[in-house]
Amino acid sequence: MTAPSSELDSHLAVDRGPDTLLTEVVSKSPMRLAVARFRKDKLSMVSLVVVVLFFLLAISAPILVAADLIDPLKNDTDLLDEYGLPLGSFGGISGDHWLGVEPGGGRDALARLWYGTTFSLSIAIAATIIAMFIGVVAGIVSGAAGGWVDAIIGRAIDLTLAFPQTLMLLALSAVGLAFVEEILGVPRGNPAAAVYVVGVLGLFGWTAVARIVRGQVLSLREREFVQASQMIGASRFRIYFREILPNLWAPILVTFTLMMPAFVSAEAALSFLGVGISAPTPTLGNILTDALRYADSAFLYFFFPALLIAIIVVSFNLLGDGLRDALDPKGHR
């Protein structure tokens, strides 16, 4: 106990005699230390609460729509004036419409934003899962196998990064949609658009994960447990995905949390460029794109979707930073 870390200090302060002290310190697993570090960081705790809240919002929206408590699709032109703008002040905010109504259609803004959050987060999660899956498999194989396999995956990463991504997502949309509709047999329209957006975001987004995982695997593969399982004749598949993979949950969790908000933004950007799910089905991206037309006449309707996207991006990023700091106490950044 020459150099107690700060976590141990708090225990040393409680005087319980030498024996209990020693057992207390030894029994603290790295996991519990990480949780303790995370809980001490107020900003991370707040962002965790916000993130959980967003997930609850996203899950509850379809239930509320099914129960007919919110209706994101019902037009009501009685709420609009002759120019199609909401009647009443602040974009038609009232007891019935807490965030006002949509200009042009008279749909409830809260219901659309709420339901839109569900679609935006679903797209982001699906794309993140695809990118993580490709990235983790490529990273583990690349790092553990080494040699020419590593070289090929490295070149594949370079190639993917050399593609101008926004340009490709936009330019490929006609081809990609045709592929999704005719070869995968997804119904035309929004289902196909959703599959396309999720697919291309995932297919272009895996490189960062692969690099991070590869770096971690390079040090893991020299550890005794890997050598031990090699010696008892475990298959490559088993070593990669049963022995090495479970040790990677921390960087995977952090990358997942940091990648999701990027895909929420990407969905919005693609909506702006005319690619992706289109109205009446709401996403935060297509609500905001629609609201651009009313940017000067209905400020709140223009501002709310952007604000929601910003809150999602900030809270997920802060949560990811907090998780990284808590899980990797040696990391400086």
Next chain:
Amino acid sequence: MWAYAARRVIIGLLLLLTLSFVTFVLFFAAPVDQAKYACGKICNEDQIAVTEKALGYDKPVHEQWGGFIKGIAVGRDFPVDPELRAAAPDIVTHCAAPCFGYSHNNAKTVNELVAAAAPTSMSLAMVAVVMWLAGGVTLGILAAVTKGTILDRGIVGLTLIAYAFPTFFIGVFFLKYVVIKWEVLPYPKYVTIEDAGVMAWFTNLLLPGFTLALVFLASYVRMTRAFVLESMGEDYIRTATAKGLAARKVLFKHGLRAALTPLVTMTGLDFATLLGGAIITESVFAYPGLGLLTVQSSNAWDLPTIIGVVVLAGGFVVVANIVVDIAYAFIDPRVRLG
């Protein structure tokens, strides 16, 4: 050193060959009638057939790709089909090397389209890079030296929030409110330096440049902050402080130098990406750069232009990667290239 550079250049060229081939395969693999798109909605069967021949879409993908590569290496003539060229010699367009293709929709070579659009993208990228680099490094250093205070948290937090709002929201907000409603700045519209002078060129780029810079500002603040904090923890910094050097000199002469090296790398790569066009910003401000050219050619299904711009933008990234890696060895004496 030279062997390393040569190897990198060869790998880079192979990468670009693969990139162009993958792009061709991606666009031709789908069940879409390319010629029908290129010709337009009102074309009849015969016109589509002629378009197909003129653009070479009737040939297999690898032959079309071969033609594209040949065009880049030695130039080529359009229309692609020799019979069509012989039938109407007066409409033949020669496209000198490096030829990126011929846009049927615009009746121009892709080189001409790119040459017209590239200065806009380059101007925008230059103004943006100066803004985010100056702002990011200054704020990052400020945050690092005031670590843990309200100022530090404020800088990091506010730049993160600015990054979190979608770029097109910020751009439209600037246009509708700062420009039109509050009339703080004139409506930005791209002017060349030759036409209007440096001053007008710059003031017109202020808003779009700032909008674009906000995307990068947060990460540069965080990187600068992290690198400065990291290098200020090194032993040689303690030595410099111990020998009685002024705090400012320690920071700027010793600390910052090591911190700036990775920033140079990042800046090079981000700048190269932007040279290929800032699609969102250019669309919002209607700046006729490579990004807007891409959006237009994508909407019009102008395949030669799309492929040309993809290969060009990919080329910028590949070249920047090589340049940055080699430059790294010059900036940082610890790096030895093998």
